[in-house]
Amino acid sequence: xxxxxxxxxxxxxxxxxxxxxxxxxxxxxxxxxxxxxxxxxxxxxxxxxxxxxxxxxxxxxxxxxxxxxxxxxxxxxxxxxxxxxxxxxxxxxxxxxxxxxxxxxxxxxxxxxxxxxxxxxxxxxxxxxxxxxxxxx
Amino acid sequence: xxxxxxxxxxxxxxxxxxxxxxxxxxxxxxxxxxxxxxxxxxxxxxxxxxxxxxxxxxxxxxxxxxxxxxxxxxxxxxxxxxxxxxxxxxxxxxxxxxxxxxxxxxxxxxxxxxxxxxxxxxxxxxxxxxxxxxxxxxxxxxxxxxxxxxxxxxxxxxxxxxxxxxxxxxxxxxxxxxxxxxxxxxxxxxxxxxxxxxxxxxxxxxxxxxxxxxxxxxxxxxxxxxxxxxxxxxxxxxxxxxxxxxxxxxxxxxxxxxxxxxxxxxxxxxxxxxxxxxxxxxxxxxxxxxxxxxxxxxxxxxxxxxxxxxxxxxxxxxxxxxxxxxxxxxxxxxxxxxxxxxxxxxxxxxxxxxxxxxxxxxxxxxxxxxxxxxxxxxxxxxxxxxxxxxxxxxxxxxxxxxxxxxxxxxxxxxxxxxxxxxxxxxxxxxxxxxxxxxxxxxxxxxxxxxxxxxxxxxxxxxxxxxxxxxxxxxxxxxxxxxxxxxxxxxxxxxxxxxxxxxx
Numbered sequence: 001x002x003x004x005x006x007x008x009x010x011x012x013x014x015x016x017x018x019x020x021x022x023x024x025x026x027x028x029x030x031x032x033x034x035x036x037x038x039x040x041x042x043x044x045x046x047x048x049x050x051x052x053x054x055x056x057x058x059x060x061x062x063x064x065x066x067x068x069x070x071x072x073x074x075x076x077x078x079x080x081x082x083x084x085x086x087x088x089x090x091x092x093x094x095x096x097x098x099x100x101x102x103x104x105x106x107x108x109x110x111x112x113x114x115x116x117x118x119x120x121x122x123x124x125x126x127x128x129x130x131x132x133x134x135x136x137x
Numbered sequence: 138x139x140x141x142x143x144x145x146x147x148x149x150x151x152x153x154x155x156x157x158x159x160x161x162x163x164x165x166x167x168x169x170x171x172x173x174x175x176x177x178x179x180x181x182x183x184x185x186x187x188x189x190x191x192x193x194x195x196x197x198x199x200x201x202x203x204x205x206x207x208x209x210x211x212x213x214x215x216x217x218x219x220x221x222x223x224x225x226x227x228x229x230x231x232x233x234x235x236x237x238x239x240x241x242x243x244x245x246x247x248x249x250x251x252x253x254x255x256x257x258x259x260x261x262x263x264x265x266x267x268x269x270x271x272x273x274x275x276x277x278x279x280x281x282x283x284x285x286x287x288x289x290x291x292x293x294x295x296x297x298x299x300x301x302x303x304x305x306x307x308x309x310x311x312x313x314x315x316x317x318x319x320x321x322x323x324x325x326x327x328x329x330x331x332x333x334x335x336x337x338x339x340x341x342x343x344x345x346x347x348x349x350x351x352x353x354x355x356x357x358x359x360x361x362x363x364x365x366x367x368x369x370x371x372x373x374x375x376x377x378x379x380x381x382x383x384x385x386x387x388x389x390x391x392x393x394x395x396x397x398x399x400x401x402x403x404x405x406x407x408x409x410x411x412x413x414x415x416x417x418x419x420x421x422x423x424x425x426x427x428x429x430x431x432x433x434x435x436x437x438x439x440x441x442x443x444x445x446x447x448x449x450x451x452x453x454x455x456x457x458x459x460x461x462x463x464x465x466x467x468x469x470x471x472x473x474x475x476x477x478x479x480x481x482x483x484x485x486x487x488x489x490x491x492x493x494x495x496x497x498x499x500x501x502x503x504x505x506x507x508x509x510x511x512x513x514x515x516x517x518x519x520x521x522x523x524x525x526x527x528x529x530x531x532x533x534x535x536x537x538x539x540x541x542x543x544x545x546x547x548x549x550x551x552x553x554x555x556x557x558x559x560x561x562x563x564x565x566x567x568x569x570x571x572x573x574x575x576x577x578x579x580x581x582x583x584x585x586x587x588x589x590x591x592x593x594x595x596x597x598x599x600x601x602x603x604x605x606x607x608x609x610x611x612x613x614x615x616x617x618x619x620x621x622x623x624x625x626x627x628x629x630x631x632x633x634x635x636x637x638x639x640x
Contacts, residue, residue: 071158078151085141085148092144093200 003052010052017045025119026105026112035115039122046123047130055134066127073120080113139188143197143212146182146220147259153178154252164243168235171248172593175228178255182217182224189217194625194635196265204265204636205326211265211636215464215622219262219392222468225604226384226475227255229597233479234377236594237486239581242288242375250287254280254381261389265636267315268325270393274311274357278304281386284378285370296370303356303366311353317346328636331400331629347402351411354397358390360449361418364442368426371441372434372491376482379434383441384475388467391448395463398452399626412453417547420446424554433491433566434481436558437474440517443551444470450548451532454539461623462531465615469516469524469608476513476601483510483598484566486583489574493562498571506595507567509602514563516605518556524608527616 021042028034046066050058084090097109153174160166189195194213198204212220231251238247257276264270278301285297319325321342322333337343352363359367367387371379402408423443430436444466451463483506485491487499500507512523519525529548536545586594608615625631 067161068159071155071161074155074158078148078155082148085144089141091141091197091199091201092148095200 006052010049014045014049017048018042021045021119025115028115029106029111035118036122038115039119040126042119043123043126043130046127050131050134055131059131062127066124066131069120069124070128073117073122073124075117076120077114077117080110080117083110140195141197142181142185142188143195143210143263144199146178146185146224147210147256147263149174149178149181150252150256150259154249154256157249157252158246161246161249162244164240164248167243167248171231171252172228172235174252175224175231179221179224179228182221182259185212186217186221189214194631196635205324205329208269209265209326209328209636210263211328211632212263213622213625213632213635214618215392215395215626216262218464218468218618218622219388219471220259222471223255223258223262223385226381226471226601229475229479229601230377230381230384232593233380233482233597234375236586236590237482237581238375238377245287247284247287250280250283251381254284258385258389262392265327266325267318267327267330271308271311271315274308274389277386277389278308281382285374285382287378288375290373293373296373299366300370303363307353307356310349310356314346314349314353317342317349321346326636327396327400328633331633332637334401335403343402344405344407347398347405347408350397350402351394351408354390354393355415356390358387358394358445358449359442360445361415361422364419364423367442368430368435368438371438371478372432376434376478376485380475380478380482383437383478384471387441387445388471391445391467394449395452395460395626399460400629400632409453409455412449413541413544416446416450416453417543418446419443419449420547420551424551424558427558428554431493433484433493433496433562434478436493436562437477437481440477440555440558441474443555444474446551447528447532447548450544451535454532454535454541454544456535456539457620457623457627458531458538459535460626461616461619462528462535464619464622465528465531466525468615468619469528469605472601472604472608473513473517473524476598476605477517479598479601480510480513483583483594486581486586486594489577489580489582493565495572495574496566497569498567500567501571509599510567511563512602513598513605514559516609518559519552522609522612524605524612524615526609527612528619531616531619 021038024033024041025035025038028038046058046062049061081093084094084096085092088096095109095111097107101107157167157170160170189212194211197210199208199210234247234251254277257273257280261270261273261277264273282297282301285300286293315325318330321337321339322330324330324333334343356363371382398408420443423439423446427436427439427443430439447466448463451459451466481491484496484499487503488496490496516523516525519529529552532548533545536542536548
């Protein structure tokens with residue numbers, strides 16, 4: 001599917017979709033969205049790029065194997081749950097929040113980092129599956 | 138800090154698998170991390186056990202949401218004991234797998250998945266929420282499915298399909314039962330259910346839910362009519378995987394049965410009768426199945442089924458002594474069954490086959506190793522004073538107390554057939570004149586292993602044998618633990634109070 005229209009479009013779509021995925025990720029605490037959907041949208045961005053430019057280009061763009069996003073995301077989620085246990089002697093996964101919300105992003109708490117972890121894991125899993133399938137096809 | 142100790146063994150296994158995922162390609166490093174990590178895991182579980190033993194039932198409300206709304210982790214003596222046993226078996230199998238599982242399998246994430254399986258097991262033992270229990274069961278199934286198919290040989294895939302189909306079916310039935318319970322009570326916390334269920338008017342539907350739980354957990358623990366998936370699948374994966382499956386997976390089902398039927402569904406004569414009938418039939422069918430098998434690992438698979446019957450019988454009789462016997466048997470069984478499957482792997486690596494007909498002469502060639510193997514065999518049969526003997530005595534005494542002579546008959550029959558089966562395995566594999574076997578190409582023989590690998594391979598067998606010897610000779614301590622567990626299970630007010638202090 002190497003058409004010039006798709007290739008040009010995908011160059012613009014990739015950053016827009018990634019931005020959109022981060023927007024979805026951040027709004028997810030009270031509104032529909034969150035790490036899972038955000039991660040799916042982000043991986044769609046890369047899949048679209050791979051369709052237009054070929055798998056090799058996308059891999060070059062990513063610089064590392066997407067499989068490593070899985071442990072990285074898991075570790076981030078895990079540590080966000082572990083922080084209350086280690087630092088504050090609270091049960092695992094207890095939500096800790098900064099007192100003052102930041103501009104644009106809003107309140108920062110452990111739940112946000114948990115969601116970012118989910119975001120990374122979903123991307124890692126989806127991209128690994130899709131890349132493996134398209135490599136063997 | 139002391140309160141959070143309940144979740145430490147759980148969190149540590151998760152941490153371990155995350156670290157192992159980071160070093161996905163470095164299998165030499167994974168071996169070291171897995172073994173050292175499992176050692177720490179045993180230490181943490183030991184700490185939890187000691188803490189529970191001295192201070193009574195401990196709880197943690199995850200994310201600080203109070204029960205019955207949040208998910209509670211409860212460590213009573215039963216859960217703490219099983220977590221400790223899981224970690225001990227996990228340590229043994231971790232060392233055993235680093236020697237016996239071939240690198241081609243290890244490269245596809247054997248160790249991370251193995252620790253995810255342990256995570257699922259520990260979570261299932263510690264959780265106090267019935268839906269959360271389902272989630273841990275899913276983690277167990279998914280990781281065990283990866284472990285059973287790793288390597289992708291044809292018989293493995295065949296076994297895995299059977300294993301997966303029936304276990305998914307069990308999960309669906311379990312989930313349906315949860316849905317019914319939730320519809321009836323509006324709660325998923327087990328302690329809360331224990332308070333609400335006895336007050337319900339709609340006894341018919343409660344009975345239906347109880348039967349659904351029984352079927353779901355029955356498939357998982359491989360009791361009488363629902364066990365066919367077990368002998369069809371457990372002999373296919375590498376013996377390290379069979380060891381952890383045989384030692385622990387069916388026992389999670391038994392644990393869930395014990396938990397549900399001592400906490401939520403009480404005073405149900407119909408259910409007790411059903412449990413006793415199932416127990417006796419399981420004892421009979423498992424023992425007879427073991428009698429005709431030619432493959433050593435299939436023999437052991439049928440023995441797993443047979444011995445599940447002892448625990449179900451203890452639960453069915455439902456007296457303090459009977460449940461203490463069942464718990465004692467559970468403790469003994471986890472260690473011995475893990476060991477048995479590891480032994481089958483040792484035989485496989487020495488000879489290149491595990492078919493009884495073509496084996497032989499092991500005693501002549503490896504006399505010390507054979508004598509070592511004899512100890513778990515004798516514990517399994519229950520020759521006094523080894524570990525299998527004491528729980529059977531408790532169960533038979535409990536049977537006499539409750540006039541369940543058929544159950545006593547079943548127990549004696551199953552013990553006798555176990556003796557015959559093990560005697561047959563012993564004489565065929567160890568005493569019979571060796572059959573000349575052709576050397577297999579590309580096969581890792583025991584003789585060709587490096588000395589370090591040999592130690593990693595045999596040390597777990599020695600270790601678990603020592604643990605079973607302790608269970609046998611230190612029966613007084615184990616009996617003390619089991620009686621305390623039985624007492625806690627039958628007076629579940631304390632459990633409820635620990636989970637929901639306000640009610």
